[in-house]
Amino acid sequence: MPKRGKKYNESAKAFDKLNLYDLDEAIKLVQETAKANFDETIELHIRLGVDPRHADQQVRGAVVLPHGTGKTKKVLVFAKGDKLKEAEEAGADYFGGAEYADKIQKENWFDFDITVATPDMMGVVGRLGRVLGPKGLMPNPKSGTVTMDIANAINDIKAGKVEYRVDKTAIVHVPVGKKSFGTEKLTDNIKTLIDAVVKAKPSAAKGKYLKSVTLTSTMGPGIKINAAKLSD
Known part of the structure; x- marks a missing residue:
């Protein structure tokens, strides 16, 4: 296990790692635990019920986030x-x-x-x-x-288009904004991304599709979101 810094360890004590949080709670926690002295990027990590080794279970696409990512792309x-x-x-x-x-x-x-x-x-x-x-x-x-x-x-x-693509471990990693965005903008961006990933579900994928959803900041710990409520 990599050695964590003092700020990370303090942040990790601020919430229950085993708990599944509603989206608004998770966003609030990720902002509170993003303690770096710069405007940290907020990322969403979605574990999917697919087998990326099979061509018919690939998940890939792009979506324009309503509030962009906070980064100007060249x-x-x-x-x-x-x-x-x-x-x-x-x-x-x-x-x-x-x-x-x-x-x-x-x-x-x-x-x-x-x-x-x-x-x-x-x-x-x-x-x-x-x-x-x-x-x-x-x-x-x-x-x-x-x-x-x-x-x-x-x-x-x-305008804020992001690409998403499932990796070898069946996880999609996408930046969804900055700590400074505030709850409303981050919520809009996250819901837009989740909707796009759900619509991209391969027909060959069986069983539970959104296996886990975790929200993190650049330097902060991961906060688990109640995935069942996201795809309602």
Whole structure:
């Protein structure tokens, strides 16, 4: 077990680790136990009743959180022709073609948070799969990042779009805002995310789908939420 700091240990004593809290109680506790001297990110961790080893039980998608995440995301767009101007006008931070693929491969450049590409650029982007994939930066049609509607994709990202994807341990990890957001904004964001994940339930998934839901801050302990009430 990693050694925890004094603030973490103090925070962990503020609630019952075994208890399942209603959403509003959990948000209040996570804000009270986020004691770092910066505006901590609040994250939701959802354990799903799926087997990620099977292709028909993958859970992946994207959703625009009504209040964003509190972080401005840098967008790299792979496009050509008129779509480059569309990317520029929509506020993309970087836009171009093979020159950015070379920059990533040769300079190990990753000064961006999300990659968007038009379908006709996937030949260029495809060769970056080994470096972009492990970092979660590979464009994908399911998350709306492989599209001809570049402007809409960028607008959604800048407005607070987040991607969710089940990992090998069947857990989805997603930032849902900052400590400073307050209860109302965090509640809106969390409910929007939960609704999206529930709608994305694979038909092959059997039994209980939302197995556990935990809310954490960057430096604070995890607080378990009563998942049964979230999916009512």
